[in-house]
Amino acid sequence: MISRVSYPNPVLGNPGDYEKEALFTFKSFTWFIENDGVSLEVPLPSINDQKLNGYFQNNEASLYLKIISPSSYFSKIIELRYDEFIEGIFKITFPIGELNKKIFFSFYLATNQTLTLEPELLSTNFPSSFPALKSDIIAKSPQWSELIDHEWDPKKSNSVSFMAVTFHIDEKEKETSVDFGRDRIMIQLPKSSYDEYIHFGESKADIIHSGIVFPVLIQAVNYVINSENNSSDEFSEKTWFQRLNQLIFDQSQELENLTPLEIAQKILKDPMKRGISYLTISDKDAESEEDY
Numbered sequence: 001m002i003s004r005v006s007y008p009n010p011v012l013g014n015p016g017d018y019e020k021e022a023l024f025t026f027k028s029f030t031w032f033i034e035n036d037g038v039s040l041e042v043p044l045p046s047i048n049d050q051k052l053n054g055y056f057q058n059n060e061a062s063l064y065l066k067i068i069s070p071s072s073y074f075s076k077i078i079e080l081r082y083d084e085f086i087e088g089i090f091k092i093t094f095p096i097g098e099l100n101k102k103i104f105f106s107f108y109l110a111t112n113q114t115l116t117l118e119p120e121l122l123s124t125n126f127p128s129s130f131p132a133l134k135s136d137i138i139a140k141s142p143q144w145s146e147l148i149d150h151e152w153d154p155k156k157s158n159s160v161s162f163m164a165v166t167f168h169i170d171e172k173e174k175e176t177s178v179d180f181g182r183d184r185i186m187i188q189l190p191k192s193s194y195d196e197y198i199h200f201g202e203s204k205a206d207i208i209h210s211g212i213v214f215p216v217l218i219q220a221v222n223y224v225i226n227s228e229n230n231s232s233d234e235f236s237e238k239t240w241f242q243r244l245n246q247l248i249f250d251q252s253q254e255l256e257n258l259t260p261l262e263i264a265q266k267i268l269k270d271p272m273k274r275g276i277s278y279l280t281i282s283d284k285d286a287e288s289e290e291d292y
Contacts, residue, residue, distance in 0.1 A: 009132050010122060012052060012109075012139035022121035023048045024109065024139040031146060037096045038148055042080060044088045045107065045141075049121045052109065052139055057082050061111045061138060065092065069148070071101035073271070097269060099148045109139035162240035163187065163213055167194035178216050180223065183239035187216055214264060214271050221260040221267075224248060 010017035012024050023046055030041040045063060047053040055061040063080040076098075080090045111132045118129040132138060163185045168177070171191045179186040189197060189212075223235055224244045235241045248255045248263060255263045265271070 008136050009117070009130050009138065010119075010126050011137055012047075012049060012119070012121075013141060016123060016125065018049070018119070018123055019121045021048070024052075024107075024141055026107070026141070029144075029146075031148070033148065035096075037094050038099045039091060039093045042090045042092065044082075044085055045109075047109075047139065049119050051117070051119050055111070055115065055117070055138070056109060059083060060113060060115060061109050064108050064110055065105060066108065067099075067103060067105040069099045069101070069103040071103075072098060072269070074098045101149075102145055102147050104143055104145050106143040107141040108137050110135050110137050162243050163216065165189065165194075165197070165212060167191045178219070180220065180235055180238070180240075185216060185220060185240050187212055211271070214268060217264040217267065218260050220244060221248065221263045225260060 012018045012022055025046050027043055027046065029043075032039040032041075042065065045056075047056065052061075056063065059082055063082070065078045065080060066076075067078070068075045078092060080092075084090060111134055113134050115132050116129055117132050117138065122128065162183075165187045166189070168188050168191060173188075174190050176190065176193070177188050179188065220240065221244060224241060225248070227236055227241075227245075247267065255266055258266065
């Protein structure tokens with residue numbers, strides 16, 4: 001009996017589409033955290049279906065890296081062609097700011113042209129050959145994760161390094177407050193709100209975190225800018241103040257003449273726009289998961 005599937009063609013990596021011994025995987029990945037960003041070395045994939053591997057080696061199909069960094073609202077799909085691997089390695093560099101904290105990545109193989117595919121290890125539930133249109137996915141890997149301990153900017157002034165989200169010790173407190181009087185800016189949520197906050201999934205928690213940090217950062221930047229006209233500013237000796245001051249008035253950052261709102265957006269790399277983009281991509285990914 002021929003299987004009925006909701007996606008265009010069988011995919012190596014989907015349960016039941018190929019024989020159990022069929023593999024699409026990688027030996028290892030090598031990450032490098034450098035001063036100007038993060039680099040990833042990808043080895044050639046191990047594809048033991050020789051027909052599928054042949055399509056890749058002949059550039060009739062390309063390998064694609066799909067990488068998502070929820071903390072920095074970054075998502076990208078990168079094409080890796082067989083003839084671009086050098087001594088079996090494809091090196092990808094991500095500029096500083098794109099990858100941060102826990103990131104997720106996976107690979108898939110997709111056709112570069114319309115082909116009639118004849119895999120060797122295709123399940124007997126399918127015909128021995130089938131057509132694939134250009135850009136059809138024909139193999140996919142599992143999803144992996146990696147922890148990238150990298151700041152958002154070269155000055156190591158990541159907002160997380162001088163801000164903390166915590167809760168009121170007094171459970172009677174029902175309003176959010178901000179304490180600028182310590183070395184780190186303390187954003188204090190009502191205890192019930194904090195308990196809900198920490199139970200969100202990782203990607204949602206990061207988006208909400210930036211939503212909390214953004215307005216507080218605007219206020220903190222305003223304190224720093226106004227201190228230029230107030231030599232007795234009460235926060236000038238605090239660590240958070242000094243880091244922001246260095247970042248804002250470093251000429252290479254071109255922040256000095258902007259408004260507090262514009263400076264906060266630059267430091268967080270436009271969190272509202274990135275948040276919307278990330279959620280849009282996440283919705284599309286959720287839809288595609290239903291098909292593949």
